[in-house]
Amino acid sequence: MARGDLACRRRAVGQAWVLWIPAGLALALVVLPVAGLLVRTDYARLPALLTSSASLNALRLSLVTAGASTVACVLLGVPLAVVLARATGRGVRVLRAVVLLPLVLPPVVGGLALLFLFGSNGFLGRLLAEVADVRITFTTAAVVLAQTFVAMPFLVVSLEGALRGAGDRYEQVAATLGARPWTVFRRVTLPLLLPALGSGAVLSFARALGEFGATITFAGSLEGVTRTLPLEVYNQAEADVDSAVALALLLIVVAVVVIAVARPKAVEGRT
Amino acid sequence: MARGDLACRRRAVGQAWVLWIPAGLALALVVLPVAGLLVRTDYARLPALLTSSASLNALRLSLVTAGASTVACVLLGVPLAVVLARATGRGVRVLRAVVLLPLVLPPVVGGLALLFLFGSNGFLGRLLAEVADVRITFTTAAVVLAQTFVAMPFLVVSLEGALRGAGDRYEQVAATLGARPWTVFRRVTLPLLLPALGSGAVLSFARALGEFGATITFAGSLEGVTRTLPLEVYNQAEADVDSAVALALLLIVVAVVVIAVARPKAVEGRT
Amino acid sequence: MTLRAELELSRGEFALSTTFDVPAGTVLALLGPNGSGKSTVLGCLAGLLRPDRGAVTLGGRALTRTPRVDVPPHRRGVGLLAQDPLLFPHLSVLDNVAFAPRSRGTSRSRSRELARHWLSEVDAAEFAERRPAQLSGGQAQRVALARALAGEPELLLLDEPLAALDVDAAPAIRGLLRRVLRAAGARSARATVLVTHDPLDALALADHVVVLADGGIVERGVTRDVLAAPRTAFTARIAGLNLVTGTAEGGALRTASGGVVSGVPAPDVVDGGPAVAVFSPGSVAVYPGDAAPAGSPRNSATGVVAALEPHGPVVRLRTEDGDDWADGVAADLTPAAVAELALEPGTPVWLSVKAAAVAIHPVGDEIG
Amino acid sequence: MTLRAELELSRGEFALSTTFDVPAGTVLALLGPNGSGKSTVLGCLAGLLRPDRGAVTLGGRALTRTPRVDVPPHRRGVGLLAQDPLLFPHLSVLDNVAFAPRSRGTSRSRSRELARHWLSEVDAAEFAERRPAQLSGGQAQRVALARALAGEPELLLLDEPLAALDVDAAPAIRGLLRRVLRAAGARSARATVLVTHDPLDALALADHVVVLADGGIVERGVTRDVLAAPRTAFTARIAGLNLVTGTAEGGALRTASGGVVSGVPAPDVVDGGPAVAVFSPGSVAVYPGDAAPAGSPRNSATGVVAALEPHGPVVRLRTEDGDDWADGVAADLTPAAVAELALEPGTPVWLSVKAAAVAIHPVGDEIG
Amino acid sequence: GTSSGEGERTLRVFAAASLTEVFGALEQRFEDDHPGVDVQLNLAGSSRLAQQINEGAPADVFAAADEASMGIVRQTGALTGDPMIFAYNRMTIAVQPGNPKNINYFTDLQRPDLTVVVCAPQVPCGAATQKLQQNTGVVLNPVSEEQDVKAVLNKVAMGEADAGMVYHSDVVSAAGKVEGIEFARSSGAINRYPIAVLAETGQPDLAGAFRDLVFSETGKAELRKAGFGTR
Ligand SMILES: Nc1ncnc2c1ncn2[C@@H]1O[C@H](COP(=O)(O)OP(=O)(O)OP(=O)(O)O)[C@@H](O)[C@H]1O
């Protein structure tokens, strides 16, 4: 990276062709089911479904909440990842495992855990109600909270891996050039982290966008307030699978657009 | 990395203390709800719950299937990540977005998609039934398939980020030393990828362990066959939230043990 | 394995265009200023860079022939020691060196044996079990060299192999390279391209020299000839000689500004053709600026001292703002003389060179 | 800002233990073979490595005092040019150089102005807008130097700043360093530690020299004194001189194997004390092995030619299997003499040195 | 199929999640009565079960929580015979124990100070709630429309909601964590639970036996114990 003798008009290192076999299988495993969905979709009903107010509300809500929780994940998760990756000491190892917990909690249980904390009998819930007369459950804020809870580990884990892989040589150089830790973070750590931050943010956004169990448990499901697209899909699926599939397609399209727009900049834009 | 002039008895680069504020918040967001769960657990009933055959069956099944699907993710996902990260051409960019789809599909829809493909009316389902007289739905294999489907993108995305971040300088050196692409992959790409592979595998394992929606839709919920721990939790929650919480604790313990045992070796063992 | 290369490539503002041969069993030294394209040439030969247009053949086998043939690096039979050591961080030093033989299918034990051999050749046997992160800069450089040699490639590409080595290691490794690169026998079929900034390396190791500047070849030939009679200022400075360009005129050289430098013309100098005058810094006499030198030296001119630098046992003086040829000329003096003449930067001086110490060479069409 | 350092540290089998001062406004050259601990010392001074025991003070301010004081790198006021350029890959060349002033709170435009200044000082102004990935090895090295200088640190640490530079760049940068490091005025308060393998750099840039070997100081003193009268074989080889160790005995040197080397003893030689004999390769005469030399030279012994290497205009011969002092001795010959004597590796030879050409120095307690 | 000589047989019963406890008990009983038979319960929402059956899931018996789901399976001709109703469930208002908000009538749920949770109209309990609103002209303003009735129950039990519309059986199974408020108009929306044997079953005898167990006195007792109404 530091030396560019071989950086431009470079020939890509050849890939072993055997790799294409498992890679193809993996791709098939992902693509075929989605293709199956596309085949089974009732396209005649698509326009009506997609323009129904329930769908549009859900779509809007999903984009807003997933966006907000991705921002929250980045703002909170980047510092956490940096601290975890660079800090030494044995406590850190335990913290690292703790951060992964929301990953393994079934989302419904995660929602319950949030409810126990922020609910009207929960410690923070009661505090907030008394101090600020604010209720969190059943609000859009609860959706964002639930999504942030489940999505943050994705960001933290992907960043931490990248941070450890990269080492801190550039940070050391920056320190010898007189940069204070905050400057080092802002001008060296963060920019070098961008590609990983890109994929981490995409992962969190995707996880937040698809989040269902924690949301419905903690935030409930009310059109326009807490019923995100996955909840709407689930709801539709109760009555009519085909319309659920059609709605899921909407989700896919949104995701692909967001990823296609966001990813190249974040992930590849480091020339 | 290549030069170790400053590699041992190194002083860690200082961290900006302001980072600790958001990092602490992030940590609180993760830790407090889980702590809340711990507080609310009915410990008196734990022993009975954890030794019931239903719980033990579910635990065993969860470990087996999550393990199997993690292996599948690694075997299929690593080649896919390498191919995607190193291949050039515009088709690749589309493939990259496609691989992320299972991330955004609500798991239930993912399960439906699998059902449409592997069900007895599905294309592959019919093929398998006719050619090999094999049915996949409602078998343990279906659980593994569902988990692999939802978990693979996590592996692929974390690896791809690491691969792009690291560049291919070492691979180029290996090629000039006469290593064929397969040798380069085996002896250079893969070992250098280990830290990222560690966190990627942990992410997939965690995602597989917590998987609920796709499993119940595609594989059903049959004790000992397809009823994994999250499904058992759901089942219990129908009857009694407290026992569901207690069961979720079991899941947490399992996850922490697996992560604590697996992660240090995979992620940190690169002295 | 004779190497023939014909390369054209552009990278941003930089454009490379070169053609050269390296006969089997010989070593070509690639000289040139920073950024002249040396590493780029090696990258193209190794197959890591793709030229825009060009052909590379090794022993008759086409490695590159745009736009169709482009043999991948691992099937070229090359070994590249890049400017960075780039040792594999996850392998021990021993396994790093054993990498190439292992890759070519040699058994593990035999590869390690080979690796041990090459490690002891570069005097790094004691580091065999270490990780690259535990080596000093020079140690890493030596291990990287051992790794490149252990592959016993048909075409060896070395990018400044002796940089970062200490005074003991450098001659030892230079000696090793001489043995390896120029040994008779089976391996003598190997062609080697060596990038260096050190004329000593070129003299010690290379049969031929190519001098690059700005992506083009400005000089080429047998090492000793090129360094003894350089035709470009860069080569002259590498060789530690002064060089003045102009036109041959009656056995002397007429400079662009009209001055004349007398000297001993080479037999192939053509009157009116482009030519260079070459003389060593040791042959330049220096006088304080107020006293024009009297006596035999036929060439004398004024200048101002730009810099004084110790240069081994002597002090090398360099001029600036010189009259005609006396601009940017190097002169070697004893420290005693420097003190006696009270020379320091800014002092005006007279320079003089005896014509017998000046060689006049034609500048051929081959150059440029 | 006088630097005082006292460092003890072990890294695997390697153990470092050094004490040295660098008075304000002076330059200390750190010499030593590969792996002797030079980069480790710089790492400790910069605050990137923590010594096991030791103290570092800069102008009276404690930077390190184990086990309590350990000022972090960014508050030390140091500037480090490491052995790798390590330019920030995501910043343009200009912003890389502007990094240190920016970090110290200088405004963006002023920082860029400073950066442009330092870039043109290292002759890299044209690369300002490039990314580091688009530089050649030597270009990157120059930019890294500009980056280290732009911080105007109180303590400047340079790890082989001139490696990878071409013949034009090296003297230019050496000149720049001279100007910057040894300039009078405000900045002269700066202390500099310079790691190098090149005696020329040490002579040109450093006031004092410390020679490290295996983590310990084996020699120190004023640059010219140390290089003119080296007391260890390593320093002697750096300085291009031969050196024989033994005991002073009646104005001559008695070697461990019992031989005697006659020479001119220094005034402070004490009979019976440890001493060294130093002589230049140019003063060693070589005769074919069958004819013992007759005549004036008082020192003569036999050896076998180990290597012959071009060394500028001469050929440097090195012996092995030598009788007494004649082992591992360097002798400079003209190419004509080499041809005439039919010398090649393996040829037995007689070596002789006139006593007048040999200096005998005491080896003080300070060493070791 | 009471002979143990024919080896292990598996009976797959697809049952609505709200039947978890009842069918759990019946499974035990059936396995005791039929040695060598392993009853496997596939428990999920009724509509999901219907979907699975239509995609070729290997089911022997299907017990749904509403007739609509059964209808989806029936349409495809996957049933042997007509589905039979084996249980009823009526709506009730779940409130916190002791009824702190003093809720006594369905119309009380319109009070603005109350946090009310109901099922989404797409699931049976939500459909029933909607029907009640139509019948009574009461307009509820819920904070959430949950995907299943247990979620409604949990929200009340945990104190997040003051009242929720649930089935009587849910209040019974909640065992004191909530209190049920019966109201007169609840009979206007009775939910029916149908059961059927599937055509594809390889063991109609065993499947029939299980269905018979549901209709037996044992079955009825279990259902009543859980708060369901039986014929
Ligand atoms: N990726 C790139 N984009 C644009 N220009 C580049 C790129 N990489 C290298 N260059 C330019 O190409 C020229 C040749 O670079 P190269 O590395 O071949 O030089 P070199 O002769 O090896 O120099 P050095 O002695 O400093 O190593 C340089 O001027 C460099 O700035």
Ligand SMILES: Nc1ncnc2c1ncn2[C@@H]1O[C@H](COP(=O)(O)OP(=O)(O)OP(=O)(O)O)[C@@H](O)[C@H]1O
């Ligand atoms: N991480 C490490 N673990 C163990 N030994 C190490 C480690 N890093 C360096 N060393 C050893 O410490 C010694 C000093 O290394 P250092 O880099 O200071 O040498 P140096 O004098 O800078 O050499 P060079 O001229 O080759 O750069 C070397 O012998 C090296 O092998």
Ligand code: MOO
């Ligand atoms: O069993 Mo249901 O479909 O949750 O009312």
Ligand SMILES: [Mg+2]
């Ligand atoms: Mg180069």
Ligand SMILES: [Mg+2]
């Ligand atoms: Mg070093």
